[in-house]
Amino acid sequence: MATTALRPAATYRTGAYDWLTTTDHKKIGILYTFNSLILFLVGGIFALAVRTELAQPGLQFMTESTYNQMFTMHASVMIFWVVIPFLAGFGNYLVPLMIGAPDMAFPRINALSFWLLPLSALIALLGFPLGGAAAEGWTSYSPLAQSKFSSGVGTDLWIVALTLVGTSSILGAINFIVTIFKMRAPGMTLFRMPVFVWTILVTSVLVLMGTPVLTSALIMLYIDRNFGGSFFNTALGGGNAILWQNVFWFYSHPAVYIMILPAMGIVSEVLPTFSRKPLFGYKAFVFATAGIGALGFSVWAHHMFTTGTVYLPFFSLMTFLIAVPTGVKMFNWVATMFRGKLRFTTAMLFAVGFLSLFLIGGINGAILAAVPVDYHVHATYFIVAHIHYVLFGGSIMGIFAGLYYWWPKMFGRKLNEGLGKIHFVGIFIGMNLTFFPMHLLGLSGMPRRIADYSATAGWNDLNLLATIGGFTIAVSMLPFLWNIFITFRGGEPAGDDPWEGNTLEWATSSPPPPYNFDHLPPIRSERPVFDLRHANDVPALTAGH
Amino acid sequence: MLLSACTDFNVRTALPPDAASVQGQATRNLYDIVFVIGVAIFVLVEGLILFAVLRYRRKSGDDELPPQIHGNNRLEIIWTAIPIAIVLSLFVLSWQTLNTVDAHTPTPPVRIGVVAYQWQWQFVYAPDGVAWQDCNAPANAGKCVTVFGTPPAGGDRTNWTPPTMHVPVNETVELQMHSIDVIHSFYVPAFLYQRDITPGRDQVIQFTADRIGTYRGQCTQFCGLYHQFMEFQVKVESKADYTAWLQQELTPPPSPSPSPAPSGPAGSPGASAAAGASVTLQLTASGIAYDKTDLTAPANTPFSILFANNDAGIPHNVSIHAGSAGGTEVFRGEIFSGVGTRTYAVPALPAGTYTFACSVHPNMTGTLTVK
Numbered sequence: 001m002a003t004t005a006l007r008p009a010a011t012y013r014t015g016a017y018d019w020l021t022t023t024d025h026k027k028i029g030i031l032y033t034f035n036s037l038i039l040f041l042v043g044g045i046f047a048l049a050v051r052t053e054l055a056q057p058g059l060q061f062m063t064e065s066t067y068n069q070m071f072t073m074h075a076s077v078m079i080f081w082v083v084i085p086f087l088a089g090f091g092n093y094l095v096p097l098m099i100g101a102p103d104m105a106f107p108r109i110n111a112l113s114f115w116l117l118p119l120s121a122l123i124a125l126l127g128f129p130l131g132g133a134a135a136e137g138w139t140s141y142s143p144l145a146q147s148k149f150s151s152g153v154g155t156d157l158w159i160v161a162l163t164l165v166g167t168s169s170i171l172g173a174i175n176f177i178v179t180i181f182k183m184r185a186p187g188m189t190l191f192r193m194p195v196f197v198w199t200i201l202v203t204s205v206l207v208l209m210g211t212p213v214l215t216s217a218l219i220m221l222y223i224d225r226n227f228g229g230s231f232f233n234t235a236l237g238g239g240n241a242i243l244w245q246n247v248f249w250f251y252s253h254p255a256v257y258i259m260i261l262p263a264m265g266i267v268s269e270v271l272p273t274f275s276r277k278p279l280f281g282y283k284a285f286v287f288a289t290a291g292i293g294a295l296g297f298s299v300w301a302h303h304m305f306t307t308g309t310v311y312l313p314f315f316s317l318m319t320f321l322i323a324v325p326t327g328v329k330m331f332n333w334v335a336t337m338f339r340g341k342l343r344f345t346t347a348m349l350f351a352v353g354f355l356s357l358f359l360i361g362g363i364n365g366a367i368l369a370a371v372p373v374d375y376h377v378h379a380t381y382f383i384v385a386h387i388h389y390v391l392f393g394g395s396i397m398g399i400f401a402g403l404y405y406w407w408p409k410m411f412g413r414k415l416n417e418g419l420g421k422i423h424f425v426g427i428f429i430g431m432n433l434t435f436f437p438m439h440l441l442g443l444s445g446m447p448r449r450i451a452d453y454s455a456t457a458g459w460n461d462l463n464l465l466a467t468i469g470g471f472t473i474a475v476s477m478l479p480f481l482w483n484i485f486i487t488f489r490g491g492e493p494a495g496d497d498p499w500e501g502n503t504l505e506w507a508t509s510s511p512p513p514p515y516n517f518d519h520l521p522p523i524r525s526e527r528p529v530f531d532l533r534h535a536n537d538v539p540a541l542t543a544g545h
Numbered sequence: 546m547l548l549s550a551c552t553d554f555n556v557r558t559a560l561p562p563d564a565a566s567v568q569g570q571a572t573r574n575l576y577d578i579v580f581v582i583g584v585a586i587f588v589l590v591e592g593l594i595l596f597a598v599l600r601y602r603r604k605s606g607d608d609e610l611p612p613q614i615h616g617n618n619r620l621e622i623i624w625t626a627i628p629i630a631i632v633l634s635l636f637v638l639s640w641q642t643l644n645t646v647d648a649h650t651p652t653p654p655v656r657i658g659v660v661a662y663q664w665q666w667q668f669v670y671a672p673d674g675v676a677w678q679d680c681n682a683p684a685n686a687g688k689c690v691t692v693f694g695t696p697p698a699g700g701d702r703t704n705w706t707p708p709t710m711h712v713p714v715n716e717t718v719e720l721q722m723h724s725i726d727v728i729h730s731f732y733v734p735a736f737l738y739q740r741d742i743t744p745g746r747d748q749v750i751q752f753t754a755d756r757i758g759t760y761r762g763q764c765t766q767f768c769g770l771y772h773q774f775m776e777f778q779v780k781v782e783s784k785a786d787y788t789a790w791l792q793q794e795l796t797p798p799p800s801p802s803p804s805p806a807p808s809g810p811a812g813s814p815g816a817s818a819a820a821g822a823s824v825t826l827q828l829t830a831s832g833i834a835y836d837k838t839d840l841t842a843p844a845n846t847p848f849s850i851l852f853a854n855n856d857a858g859i860p861h862n863v864s865i866h867a868g869s870a871g872g873t874e875v876f877r878g879e880i881f882s883g884v885g886t887r888t889y890a891v892p893a894l895p896a897g898t899y900t901f902a903c904s905v906h907p908n909m910t911g912t913l914t915v916k
Contacts, residue, residue, distance in 0.1 A: 316636060320635060331620075450773045
């Protein structure tokens with residue numbers, strides 16, 4: 001570290017070689033961000049293909065085969081190459097800054113974690129030119145995923161790619177955990193860490209416990225497909241198709257928390273800053289996060305209620321219970337805004353958007369915990385609506401809140417607020433137009449993953465509405481991309497602390513130097529920068545909790 | 546609020562369809578309660594968010610710090626305890642409903658075998674004392690009724706009827722469900738019920754339909770390329786209509802039928818071919834594929850196809866379409882489950898290019914050249 005600390009201040013235009021070889025957590029975080037953003041556009045195009053085909057009955061634009069690849073790759077890309085790494089990227093950029101450390105504990109492993117991502121994304125997408133990408137749905141249920149039923153190389157590439165993503169996640173999780181436990185600045189006790197750091201810590205524990213299970217399951221599936229294995233292959237003796245679902249969901253349900261907890265962390269930083277108040281119930285928030293993480297490993301079989309192979313009351317009860325810590329967080333966020341002085345920057349708009357949309361995803365999730373109700377809407381568009389209110393209304397809104405909030409720190413320039421607000425309004429309206437009708441379609445029995453629905457089933461107009469909503473989301477991305485472009489060309493200089501933030505990243509320059517801090521302010525609460533700013537105010541105001 | 550545009554569904558409401566079964570009604574009652582509580586929570590929290598957003602916006606020029614409240618233990622205990630009480634009562638309620646929905650009677654009056662495979666359904670009605678699995682046995686010939694589904698020709702649903710399961714109203718029906726290949730799922734929205742059918746794990750479900758009508762059903766577990774064609778219908782009818790339907794299906798069809806009775810597999814194919822047929826083509830299906838992709842037949846002369854289905858339990862046939870697979874069907878051979886053999890007598894066809902295909906598996910195709 002000593003050699004890096006002697007380098008001059010940050011320079012961010014030192015050429016491609018520097019970006020390709022960097023081990024600076026901030027540059028790696030930025031690489032994560034842009035890689036995820038590009039793949040967000042790719043996954044979005046797959047989603048638009050699906051919505052375009054469903055706009056009216058009949059197959060107008062693609063064959064069943066293409067359609068099946070589109071929805072499979074949409075979900076795979078969005079989950080494994082957008083939401084998870086986007087949030088990991090925020091973690092990479094922010095965790096060392098927020099705990100007052102010069103870098104991650106293992107900078108080279110950090111670089112490896114990142115470079116596995118574009119490599120694996122290319123491998124998964126390579127299926128398209130090589131005769132078709134994976135087309136079994138992102139859940140890749142056996143026996144459908146066995147070579148007998150899905151002989152294409154796309155599925156093998158998908159397995160290899162996901163194994164690499166899993167490796168990337170595991171390495172990243174170890175790195176986060178060691179960094180958080182070993183590299184906090186003096187005074188930064190665990191209960192003074194920003195809530196975002198807590199969410200990254202809990203997420204990393206989830207990754208460390210869950211991802212190896214998925215990775216081994218993928219290797220087993222690969223053996224089944226290519227070397228005559230019989231783990232999940234019912235056609236051969238001993239294979240068990242339900243085993244795949246158990247190991248798959250043992251990771252993939254906690255993965256939902258991996259995809260939402262850091263977004264909750266982002267919102268928990270943005271809301272207090274723009275309410276000019278501390279987060280209401282900091283400790284309750286930390287315990288709720290840990291509670292969601294712990295309960296998250298006991299609910300996986302609620303994806304399997306209709307298989308007739310799981311003990312239903314247990315998984316139903318645990319699923320109901322996980323609504324409680326989530327509810328606690330929701331009330332704490334609202335209480336944070338109460339009696340505050342709210343400033344509606346774009347970041348704040350996205351954070352409030354997160355609250356109002358994630359609320360719907362939480363409520364319809366609790367509805368699904370009632371097993372008989374799940375019997376009716378499982379594998380229908382009700383589930384599609386639910387997951388998108390959680391992952392789009394929740395994670396993606398949180399990610400955009402974070403981008404607008406920390407962009408000035410990353411690049412020293414603020415994104416344009418006017419364009420940002422247009423972006424927010426477009427995406428908020430488009431999101432609801434797309435996904436709200438899916439509740440109604442699902443309740444009336446419209447199954448998901450179907451290339452063409454019967455014209456007489458009564459689903460035509462709501463499907464058209466959802467397609468219009470999908471294109472609204474797509475159009476709303478244009479002001480955002482334009483915003484990035486003009487901000488790089490010459491946006492408003494941000495200064496060190498444009499929002500009056502609370503946490504340590506605002507105590508250094510924007511962008512920060514490679515070694516992060518020249519000197520650290522004293523850390524006596526979870527809001528060291530707030531304390532510094534108000535050091536001369538009435539003591540009652542700055543007292544810790 | 547209820548717009549009953551269709552007979553089965555209230556598509557435009559936030560409610561499931563009106564249940565057509567006793568079990569579905571129990572689920573519907575549960576849904577209504579859960580939904581009302583969900584809406585109440587939604588209105589409360591969304592109202593609080595909206596109130597905070599409108600009431601506490603920062604006025605321009607106001608630079609004073611608001612009171613720095615870090616929390617309130619009493620409030621936090623309240624909003625932990627009340628949600629726990631709500632979800633626990635919902636859990637108990639849904640468990641009770643679950644016991645109603647999944648209750649089984651040991652002696653259901655109607656038992657139907659349901660066979661799911663890529664990408665169709667087969668419904669098997671066996672007489673008392675015969676398991677549906679044994680219907681293919683020679684001793685049970687003519688005793689069982691089997692409904693075969695076929696996908697719509699060329700993917701066009703306009704004049705297509707999905708396979709129909711007939712059940713009597715107000716009687717408990719047991720479905721014994723079996724999958725031949727991958728996981729499928731039996732779903733009838735009007736019954737508010739679905740159950741996955743996993744290969745190697747046959748599933749038994751029971752329901753009591755209590756409303757006469759025809760209800761849409763569909764496979765809900767993604768099962769591959771033509772998953773979208775796995776639709777079916779459940780026709781709930783009076784006991785008398787149901788019995789009449791079963792009787793009619795058991796009576797062999799009148800003899801001048803397009804596909805003649807099969808000649809015995811042991812018979813010499815050339816000699817037993819239909820009158821006038823001088824040419825016999827051989828075709829075999831195995832592993833959901835034909836062994837040939839090209840066949841040639843003489844023009845303007847009847848000919849026969851000796852078709853062997855080597856896929857155990859999987860139905861196949863040979864149908865002939867003018868031009869491409871989406872063209873007019875000029876011949877359809879009897880669909881039957883393997884392992885077995887049939888000889889199809891094909892009428893005289895004018896010269897040209899035709900496509901032969903399996904009516905059950907649209908991806909099994911080949912070219913028939915008539916010259």
